[in-house]
Amino acid sequence: MTEQNTQVTGAPIAWRALRMRPDRWSVGALLIAALVVMPLVSVLWIALNPSENIWPHLMATVLPRYMFNTLVLMVSVGVLCAAVGTGAAWLISMYRFPGSRWLEWALLLPLAIPAYVGAYALVDFLEYAGPVQTFMREVFGWASSRDYWFPEVRSRGAAIIVLTAALFPYVYLLARAAFREQSACSYEVARALGAGAFSRFLRVGLPLSRPAIAAGMAIVMMETVNDFGTVDYFAVQTLTTGIFSVWLDSYNAGGAAQIAGVILLLILLLVTLEKISRRNSRFYRMSRQQRPLEKLRLRGLRGWIATALCAFPFALGFVLPFGVILGHALENAERWADPGLVTAMLNTLSVGGAASVVTVAGALFMVYGVRLAGRGLPRLILPVTTIGYAAPGAVLGVGLLIPLAAIDHSVADLAEALTGQKIGLLMSGSAFAIVLAYCVRFFAIAVGAADAAMGRVAPSLPMAARSLGRTPGSTLRAIYLPLIRGSVGTALLLVFVDSVKELPATLLLRPFNFNTLATRVYDQASLENIGDASPAAVLVILVGLAAVALLARANR
Numbered sequence: 266m267t268e269q270n271t272q273v274t275g276a277p278i279a280w281r282a283l284r285m286r287p288d289r290w291s292v293g294a295l296l297i298a299a300l301v302v303m304p305l306v307s308v309l310w311i312a313l314n315p316s317e318n319i320w321p322h323l324m325a326t327v328l329p330r331y332m333f334n335t336l337v338l339m340v341s342v343g344v345l346c347a348a349v350g351t352g353a354a355w356l357i358s359m360y361r362f363p364g365s366r367w368l369e370w371a372l373l374l375p376l377a378i379p380a381y382v383g384a385y386a387l388v389d390f391l392e393y394a395g396p397v398q399t400f401m402r403e404v405f406g407w408a409s410s411r412d413y414w415f416p417e418v419r420s421r422g423a424a425i426i427v428l429t430a431a432l433f434p435y436v437y438l439l440a441r442a443a444f445r446e447q448s449a450c451s452y453e454v455a456r457a458l459g460a461g462a463f464s465r466f467l468r469v470g471l472p473l474s475r476p477a478i479a480a481g482m483a484i485v486m487m488e489t490v491n492d493f494g495t496v497d498y499f500a501v502q503t504l505t506t507g508i509f510s511v512w513l514d515s516y517n518a519g520g521a522a523q524i525a526g527v528i529l530l531l532i533l534l535l536v537t538l539e540k541i542s543r544r545n546s547r548f549y550r551m552s553r554q555q556r557p558l559e560k561l562r563l564r565g566l567r568g569w570i571a572t573a574l575c576a577f578p579f580a581l582g583f584v585l586p587f588g589v590i591l592g593h594a595l596e597n598a599e600r601w602a603d604p605g606l607v608t609a610m611l612n613t614l615s616v617g618g619a620a621s622v623v624t625v626a627g628a629l630f631m632v633y634g635v636r637l638a639g640r641g642l643p644r645l646i647l648p649v650t651t652i653g654y655a656a657p658g659a660v661l662g663v664g665l666l667i668p669l670a671a672i673d674h675s676v677a678d679l680a681e682a683l684t685g686q687k688i689g690l691l692m693s694g695s696a697f698a699i700v701l702a703y704c705v706r707f708f709a710i711a712v713g714a715a716d717a718a719m720g721r722v723a724p725s726l727p728m729a730a731r732s733l734g735r736t737p738g739s740t741l742r743a744i745y746l747p748l749i750r751g752s753v754g755t756a757l758l759l760v761f762v763d764s765v766k767e768l769p770a771t772l773l774l775r776p777f778n779f780n781t782l783a784t785r786v787y788d789q790a791s792l793e794n795i796g797d798a799s800p801a802a803v804l805v806i807l808v809g810l811a812a813v814a815l816l817a818r819a820n821r
Contacts, residue, residue: 290630290633290634290637290638290737291634291635291637291638293630293631293634294630294631294634294635294638294646294647295646297627297630297631297650298631298646298647298649298650300705301650301653301704301705301708302649302650302652302653303664303668304653304656304660304661304663304664304665304668304702304705305529305652305653305656305660305661305664306664307663307664307665307667307668308522308525308526308529308660308663308664309526309529311518311519311522311663311664311667312519312522312523312525312526313526314519315517315518315519315520315522315523316518316519317517317519317520318519319511319515319517319519319520319523320520320523323511323520323523323524327502327507327510328507328524328527330502331502331503331504331506331507331524332504332527334421334496334501334502334503335490335503335504335505335531337421338421338424338425338428338489338496338501338503339486339489339490339535340486341425341429342425342428342429342432342485342486342489343482343485343486343489344482345425345429345433346429346432346433346435346436346481346482346485347436347478347481347482347485349429349433349436349437349578350433350434350435350436350437350438350439350440350478350481351436351437351440351471351474351478352574353372353433353437353574353575353578354436354437354440354441354443354444355440355444355466355470356571356574356575357369357372357441357575358441358444358445358560359444359470359560359561360560360561360562360563360571361560361561361562361563362562362563362567362568362569362571362572363568363569363572364572364575364576365571365572365575368572368575368576368579369441370817371579371583372434372437372575372578372579373434373437373438373813373816373817374434374579374582374583374810374813375430375431375433375434375578375579375582375583376431376434376435376809376812376813376816377583377806377809377810377812377813378431378582378583378586378587378806378809379431379494379766379768379783379805379806379809380427380428380431380432380488380492380494380495381492381493381494381495381498381768381786381787381790382586382590382786382802382805382806383427383430383431383495383582383585383586384423384424384427384494384495384498384499385498385586385590385786385790385795385798385802386585386586386587386588386589386590387418387423387426387427387585387586388418388419388423388498389589389593389795390585390589391415391418392418393410398410398415401413401415419498419499419500420499420501421499421501423499424495424496424499424501426581427495427499428488428489428492428495430578430581430582431582432484432485432488432489433485433578433582434582435481435484435485435488436478436481436482436485437481438481438816439477439478439480439481440474440477440478440481442477443473443474443476443477443478444470444474447470447473447474479539480539482539483535483536483539486535487532487535487655487657490503490504490505490528490531490532490657491505491657491658491659491769492505493505493506493509493658493659493768493769493772494768494769494787497509497791498790498791504524504527504528504531505528505657505659505769507524508521508524508525508528508659508660508662508663508773509659509772509773511524512663512773518663518667521663522663522664522667525659525660525663525664528656528657528659528660529656529660532655532656532657536655587806590795590799590802590803590806591799591803593795593796593798593799594799594800594802594803596796597796597797597799597800600796600797600799600800601800603797603800605780605785606785606800606801608780609780609781609782609784609785609801610782610801610804612696612779612780612781613765613781613782613783615696616696616699616700616703616764616781617703617761617764617765617781618761619700620699620700620703620704620707620760620761620764621756621757621758621760621761621764622757623700623704624703624704624707624708624710624711624756624760625711625714625715625753625756625757625760627704627708627711628708628711628712628714628715628756629711629715629741629753631647631650631712631715632647632712632715632716632719633715633719633737633741633745635647636719637737647712647716650708650709650712651708651709651712651713652709653705653706653707653708653709654706654707654708654709654710656705656706657769658702658706658767658768658769658770658771658773659769659770659773661702661705661706661770662702662769662770662772662773662774663773665698665701665702665705665774666693666698666773666774669692669693669697669698669701670690670693672692673690673691673692673693673694674690676688676691677689677690677691693774694776695776696775696776696779698774699770699771699774699775699781702767702770702771702774703760703763703764703767703770706763706767706770707759707760707763707764710756710759710760710763711756711760714752714753714755714756714759715749715752715753715756717752718748718749718751718752718753719745719749721748721749722744722745722748722749726744726748727740727744727745730743730744755815758811758812758815759812759815761808762808762809762811762812763812765781765782765783765805765808765809766783766805766808766809767783768783768784768787771783771784772784772787782801782802782804782805783801783805785798785801786798786801786802786805789801
C-alpha cells in the first residue's frame with residue numbers, strides 16, 4: 266500500500282519537475298531577450314564606471330544647454346503635432362468637404378519623408394539662393410540681403426517646424442482611429458443639449474480620444490529625441506548631438522555613455538508619464554451594436570477652409586520636401602549612375618535585408634517560445650524587449666560599439682597569440698554592428714506583429730498537431746507560418762523600411778568607407794551638395810512610401 270501511494274504521489278512531483286525543466290524554446294527566448302537588452306545595460310554600466318569621469322565638466326558646461334534644447338524641442342514638437350494631428354483627424358472623421366477623401370490618406374504621406382530630408386529641402390527652398398528669396402528680390406528690386414529682413418532659416422524654430430511636419434501623422438493616425446471608434450449617440454446627446462461643433466469636440470471627442478492622443482504625443486517626443494540629422498543641420502545642440510560631439514570630437518566614450526544615460530532616463534520618464542496619464546482613463550462601449558458616426562457636410566467657405574487646414578500640413582510635410590528633392594534629382598540625372606550611389610544602395614539592401622530577416626526570425630522564435638513555455642519569467646521579459654524602439658539610435662550605438670570593440674580586440678589578440686595571424690575586428694569593424702543595432706532598435710515592431718498574428722490562430726490547431734505527434738518546431742512550420750505569412754511579410758517590410766531611414770546608429774557604427782542611402786544623403790547634404798544627395802534621398806522616400814501604402818491599406 267505504501268509503495269502504491271509513493272507511485273501515485275511521485276507522479277505529480279515528476280510532472281512538476283518536468284515542467285520546471287527549461288526547454289530550448291524558453292532558453293532561446295531568454296537569450297534573445299538578453300541580446301536585445303544588452304546595449305541598454307551596457308550604456309548604464311559604462312556611464313556609471315567611466316574610464317575618465319567628465320560628468321562634473323559636462324554639468325558645468327554643455328549638459329544644461331543640451332538638456333534645455335532637447336526639452337524645448339520635445340515639448341514644442343509634441344504640442345504642435347498634437348494640435349495638427351488631432352485637428353486634422355477631427356475634420357476628416359466628422360465632416361465631408363472638398364478633397365476630404367484623398368486627404369484622409371494623403372495626411373499619412375509625410376511619414377515617408379525622413380525629417381533630415383525635410384530639413385535639407387526646407388533650407389534649399391528658403392535660403393538666400395533659393396527660389397523664395399530669389400523671387401522676392403526680383404519682384405521688389407532688392408539687390409542684397411541688407412535690403413530686406415528674412416527670418417533665420419537654420420534655427421531652432423525651423424527645426425521644430427520640420428520635425429512637426431514629419432511627425433504629426435503619428436498623432437493623426439491614432440486620433441483618427443479613436444474618433445472613428447466612438448459612437449454617434451454621445452454626439453447626438455451633446456447636440457440635443459445645445460452643444461455646438463467646437464463644444465462637442467472639446468467636451469466629448471477630445472476626452473474620449475485623450476489616451477490615443479497621449480500615446481501619439483509620446484511617440485512623437487521619443488522620435489524627436491532620437492533625431493540627429495535635422496538638429497545637426499540646423500546647428501541645434503541637443504543630447505543626441507552631444508553624444509557625437511563628446512565621443513567623436515573629444516574621444517571620451519564614458520562621457521558619451523553618460524549623456525546616453527541621461528537620454529534613457531528622459532525616455533523612461535516620458536513613458537512613465539504617458540502611462541500615468543492613462544491610468545485612470547477607462548472608456549467602454551455600452552452596447553454590442555453601436556451606430557457609427559455620420560459625417561456632416563461642410564459647404565461653401567467653411568468647406569474650403571477645412572480643405573486648406575488639412576492640405577497645409579500635407580503640403581509642408583510631403584509636397585514641399587519631395588518636390589524640392591525630386592527637382593534636384595531630375596536636374597542632376599547623371600548622379601544616378603554614380604558608383605557611390607550604387608554601392609550605398611547595395612549596402613542598404615544587404616544590411617536592411619539581413620536586419621529584417623534576423624529581427625523577424627528572432628521575434629517569431631521568442632513569441633512562440635514564450636507561448637510554449639507558459640511560465641512567468643519569459644512572459645515578463647517579452648515586454649522588456651520592446652524598449653529598444655524607445656531608445657534613440659545614438660544610445661544603441663554607444664551601447665553596442667564599446668562592448669563589441671572590446672570583444673573584438675580580445676578575440677583578435679587571442680587569435681594572433683595562437684596562430685600569429687591578424688584577423689582584424691570581425692564585429693565592430695564590419696556591418697555586423699549595424700545589423701545588430703537595427704535588430705535591437707526595431708525588435709518591437711517584429712514582436713508586435715508576431716504576437717498579434719499568433720494570437721489570431723485558433724489554439725485547437727496547434728493542439729491537434731501536437732496530439733498527432735508533431736514537435737514544436739514542426740508545428741510552427743506547418744501550422745503557424747502558413748497562417749501568419751501575411752503578418753510576417755508586413756513585419757519584414759516595416760523593419761526594412763525603418764532600417765533604410767535610420768541615421769544616428771548607422772553613422773556611429775558604420776565601418777570606414779561604408780555608406781548606406783541614409784548616410785550618403787547626410788554626408789552630401791552636410792557638404793551642401795543637395796544635387797548629389799537627391800538621388801539617394803528619392804530612393805529613401807520611395808521605400809518609405811511602400812510602408813505608408815501598407816499602413817493605409819491596414820487602416821481602411
